[in-house]
Amino acid sequence: MTGPIPTTVIGGFLGAGKTTLVNHLLRHAGGRRITVLVNDFGELAIDQDLIEARDGDTLSLANGCACCSTGGDLALALNRMIEGENPPDHLLIEASGVADPDALADFARADPGLKLSGIVVLMDQGDITALLNDRRIGAQVARQIASADLLLLNKSDRDAPPGLPARLRSLAPRAAFLIVERAVLPTDLVLGDLAPRGRWRADPVLPRRHEDDFVRWAYTSDTPMPRNKLTAALTGLPTGLVRLKGFVALIDDDMVEVQAGWDWREIRPATSYGTDDRTRLVAIGLSPSFDGTSLDRLFSHDC
Amino acid sequence: MPDTVVFEAREILTLDRRRLSATHVAVRDGKILGVGSLDDVAGWGGYTLDRRFRDHILTPGFVEGHAHMMTGGIWRYTYVGHMDRTDPKGRLWKAALSTPELLARLSEAQGGLGADEPLIAWGLDPLFLPGDRLSRWELDTVSSTRPIAIFHSNGHLLTVNSATLAAVGFDASAEAKGVLKRSDGEPNGELQEFAAMMPVFRKLRIDIEGAADRPLTHRTYGEAARLTGVTTIADLGRSLADADVDELLRFTAADDCPIRLATMLMAHSRPTPELIADALRYRALSTDRLRLGGVKIIADGSIQGYTARMRWPGYYKGVDHGIWNIAPAQLDEQIDALNAVGIQIHVHTNGDEATDAALDAFEKALAKAPHRDHRHTLQHCQLADKAQFRRIKALGLCVNLFSNHLYYFGDKHYELTVGPDRAERMNAAATALANGVPLAIHSDTPVTPLGPLTTAWCAVNRLSESGRVLGAAERISAQEALHAITLGAAYTLKMDDKVGSIEIGKHADFAVLEESPLAVAPEALKDIVVAGTVSGGRPMLQSTL
Ligand SMILES: [Zn+2]
Numbered sequence: 001m002t003g004p005i006p007t008t009v010i011g012g013f014l015g016a017g018k019t020t021l022v023n024h025l026l027r028h029a030g031g032r033r034i035t036v037l038v039n040d041f042g043e044l045a046i047d048q049d050l051i052e053a054r055d056g057d058t059l060s061l062a063n064g065c066a067c068c069s070t071g072g073d074l075a076l077a078l079n080r081m082i083e084g085e086n087p088p089d090h091l092l093i094e095a096s097g098v099a100d101p102d103a104l105a106d107f108a109r110a111d112p113g114l115k116l117s118g119i120v121v122l123m124d125q126g127d128i129t130a131l132l133n134d135r136r137i138g139a140q141v142a143r144q145i146a147s148a149d150l151l152l153l154n155k156s157d158r159d160a161p162p163g164l165p166a167r168l169r170s171l172a173p174r175a176a177f178l179i180v181e182r183a184v185l186p187t188d189l190v191l192g193d194l195a196p197r198g199r200w201r202a203d204p205v206l207p208r209r210h211e212d213d214f215v216r217w218a219y220t221s222d223t224p225m226p227r228n229k230l231t232a233a234l235t236g237l238p239t240g241l242v243r244l245k246g247f248v249a250l251i252d253d254d255m256v257e258v259q260a261g262w263d264w265r266e267i268r269p270a271t272s273y274g275t276d277d278r279t280r281l282v283a284i285g286l287s288p289s290f291d292g293t294s295l296d297r298l299f300s301h302d303c
Numbered sequence: 304m305p306d307t308v309v310f311e312a313r314e315i316l317t318l319d320r321r322r323l324s325a326t327h328v329a330v331r332d333g334k335i336l337g338v339g340s341l342d343d344v345a346g347w348g349g350y351t352l353d354r355r356f357r358d359h360i361l362t363p364g365f366v367e368g369h370a371h372m373m374t375g376g377i378w379r380y381t382y383v384g385h386m387d388r389t390d391p392k393g394r395l396w397k398a399a400l401s402t403p404e405l406l407a408r409l410s411e412a413q414g415g416l417g418a419d420e421p422l423i424a425w426g427l428d429p430l431f432l433p434g435d436r437l438s439r440w441e442l443d444t445v446s447s448t449r450p451i452a453i454f455h456s457n458g459h460l461l462t463v464n465s466a467t468l469a470a471v472g473f474d475a476s477a478e479a480k481g482v483l484k485r486s487d488g489e490p491n492g493e494l495q496e497f498a499a500m501m502p503v504f505r506k507l508r509i510d511i512e513g514a515a516d517r518p519l520t521h522r523t524y525g526e527a528a529r530l531t532g533v534t535t536i537a538d539l540g541r542s543l544a545d546a547d548v549d550e551l552l553r554f555t556a557a558d559d560c561p562i563r564l565a566t567m568l569m570a571h572s573r574p575t576p577e578l579i580a581d582a583l584r585y586r587a588l589s590t591d592r593l594r595l596g597g598v599k600i601i602a603d604g605s606i607q608g609y610t611a612r613m614r615w616p617g618y619y620k621g622v623d624h625g626i627w628n629i630a631p632a633q634l635d636e637q638i639d640a641l642n643a644v645g646i647q648i649h650v651h652t653n654g655d656e657a658t659d660a661a662l663d664a665f666e667k668a669l670a671k672a673p674h675r676d677h678r679h680t681l682q683h684c685q686l687a688d689k690a691q692f693r694r695i696k697a698l699g700l701c702v703n704l705f706s707n708h709l710y711y712f713g714d715k716h717y718e719l720t721v722g723p724d725r726a727e728r729m730n731a732a733a734t735a736l737a738n739g740v741p742l743a744i745h746s747d748t749p750v751t752p753l754g755p756l757t758t759a760w761c762a763v764n765r766l767s768e769s770g771r772v773l774g775a776a777e778r779i780s781a782q783e784a785l786h787a788i789t790l791g792a793a794y795t796l797k798m799d800d801k802v803g804s805i806e807i808g809k810h811a812d813f814a815v816l817e818e819s820p821l822a823v824a825p826e827a828l829k830d831i832v833v834a835g836t837v838s839g840g841r842p843m844l845q846s847t848l
Binding site: 013078082097103106109112140264 | 469471472473477478479480481482483496497498499501502504505508509510512515570571572573574575578612625626627628629630631633637656660
């Protein structure tokens with residue numbers, strides 16, 4: 001058996017675009033085998049061409065994975081998935097429109113066969129304010145937002161009401177916040193390790209129309225780097241940075257693990273970098289301010 | 304000429320106003336041929352007189368309108384609750400009234416297990432065990448190597464021993480909220496809510512719903528019903544697949560099947576278009592013993608869990624965690640879509656705000672598609688006030704009230720959840736009847752024990768477990784309660800044309816009792832011994848009568 005299955009919970013009220021996002025992720029799985037767990041089939045709208053077969057609570061998806069409801073047979077379904085011969089690379093839990101994503105995330109926190117990657121909560125710019133103000137449903141929607149590691153606001157034709165970002169920020173002060181269109185954003189951003197919470201800048205970035213707007217950067221080097229050079233590089237990261245992480249080999253020092261987001265940087269002793277002791281970094285950001293050449297320049301050091 | 308059997312009884316309570324009381328009932332082809340005196344029924348030709356019930360009372364077989372198939376799965380595990388209970392095989396499980404008694408019960412059960420088998424038990428309520436709260440360390444004295452897991456009676460907690468914690472890898476570093484810990488950070492063995500319990504379900508292969516062996520689960524469910532005089536029982540909310548329906552058809556077609564089953568489709572099991580298509584398709588497969596085609600929607604949570612949606616002024620003491628299991632706007636849409644095509648809908652509403660939401664949805668849907676005989680039903684509907692019952696009547700809805708709550712949770716409701724005023728109007732059966740609302744009452748087994756006579760006792764006496772009377776004004780008579788557990792419930796299942804009273808043409812389904820529910824003192828209703836049932840003319844008795 002391999003390690004625990006990385007698990008991402010996707011929540012948000014009805015009409016927020018959860019299924020659009022799930023369909024997008026399935027289509028851009030990048031070779032990953034993804035299983036989708038649905039806790040309310042009443043809202044299920046996985047694209048028909050992604051579904052191969054249906055048997056009661058279980059759907060087979062075209063990329064070979066199952067999709068099952070959290071009914072009474074959840075234990076059986078999880079056993080089949082986790083202890084089966086061919087566990088998926090990633091589990092997506094699609095929460096129902098009224099479910100508390102944090103309660104579903106607890107499944108991944110508790111189960112030794114699963115590992116929580118993070119909670120993504122979607123909202124629709126057109127109706128989120130009305131929902132939050134709704135006497136009957138407002139508190140439940142606010143709880144969903146508060147549980148998010150990554151908040152995605154789907155842009156609509158209407159402008160965001162003034163004060164919305166501030167209101168969302170106060171509900172989820174530790175979440176990352178992105179404005180998107182039709183839930184289009186990179187799969188690796190959503191499925192990546194969204195934790196640790198509390199390190200993301202809670203400011204909106206510009207709305208992005210296309211997946212192409214996201215730039216990925218990868219860097220490998222055999223040459224160890226002085227610590228002050230690394231500190232300087234992290235200080236100079238471009239503003240379009242969404243996420244950077246990896247390992248850096250330091251001169252006269254141990255390997256360190258590096259993580260960064262918009263407004264936070266972290267360097268700590270590396271604990272699990274395997275046998276590869278080279279510097280390895282990956283990052284994702286938004287064009288045009290984020291580009292690979294400037295990052296190359298920051299980290300290369302011919303000394 | 305077809306065989307005719309005439310059963311003679313001490314008294315037959317027919318629930319047919321033409322002749323409320325009789326001594327003989329003639330049965331042919333599993334149906335009632337005649338009711339009255341022997342003279343009244345003898346005219347149909349040759350018959351066999353069966354006098355085995357001459358010392359017994361026959362009533363219409365009881366109809367439990369809100370129950371769950373899980374009841375058929377749970378008795379495979381050891382019962383350790385604080386009240387005596389009888390299992391579907393008729394075995395009495397004595398209450399475990401102290402921690403030492405409970406541990407002794409577990410040790411005893413362990414004797415019957417294989418070396419690798421985990422010990423699973425259920426029914427625990429720590430509030431009723433004097434002394435320190437049960438934890439992993441007490442359970443370790445039963446076994447330090449065999450995994451042990453005990454379900455609490457509320458279904459939301461497990462208490463497990465150290466071997467179970469080790470099997471699922473829960474230690475001081477466990478992050479999930481539901482893994483409860485001692486002050487020093489060590490898990491104390493209590494696992495709260497589904498997420499934290501799930502790894503134990505997986506690792507110990509616990510199958511509380513009996514999903515792995517449906518035929519056995521079905522038979523056990525039938526037995527549980529038969530033991531309590533029930534001949535027709537709901538299976539209120541399943542995410543049925545075609546294979547499940549086949550299994551239900553097989554089970555109910557068997558010669559020894561003691562029950563008629565009304566199985567409803569859970570609304571959240573499918574997108575609405577598929578839900579409608581399957582409900583209609585399954586409805587067409589219905590038989591005399593299996594009624595399909597209804598849909599169950601769950602609107603809110605539970606009152607004792609503080610998850611019911613409450614109107615002002617909300618909960619009495621404690622924090623409001625009210626949730627919608629379906630958003631009100633979505634409830635509108637779903638009820639509209641189902642009602643438009645004539646599918647019967649049962650909606651679970653516990654709190655009065657959820658009841659309002661369901662009433663609003665039905666009002667809009669019925670204005671568009673006014674089916675005269677829809678039999679849409681509010682299930683539980685525990686906190687409805689008088690004005691809501693008037694709306695219920697105006698919309699032609701039925702209610703199936705959760706009368707057992709008055710006894711099992713009544714004190715908690717009075718003292719904590721809703722306070723005195725609303726505790727006294729909970730499950731307002733008298734108000735329902737005063738407004739002419741079709742009434743059933745239920746157990747929601749396994750939430751509370753199955754047993755329509757106990758449910759009737761609850762509605763008639765309205766006594767809490769501590770003996771407090773909760774709203775004497777909402778008491779109903781024994782006659783009204785007997786109606787609610789027979790014809791009343793049959794009506795909500797659209798089966799009142801076939802069962803629920805002892806009349807010519809109906810199925811010969813009877814409960815066989817030692818005493819008449821209409822003759823004993825009201826407080827003795829629950830103590831009436833059920834000797835068995837007759838289902839489709841076939842006696843199915845506890846012992847050889
Ligand atoms: Zn129920």
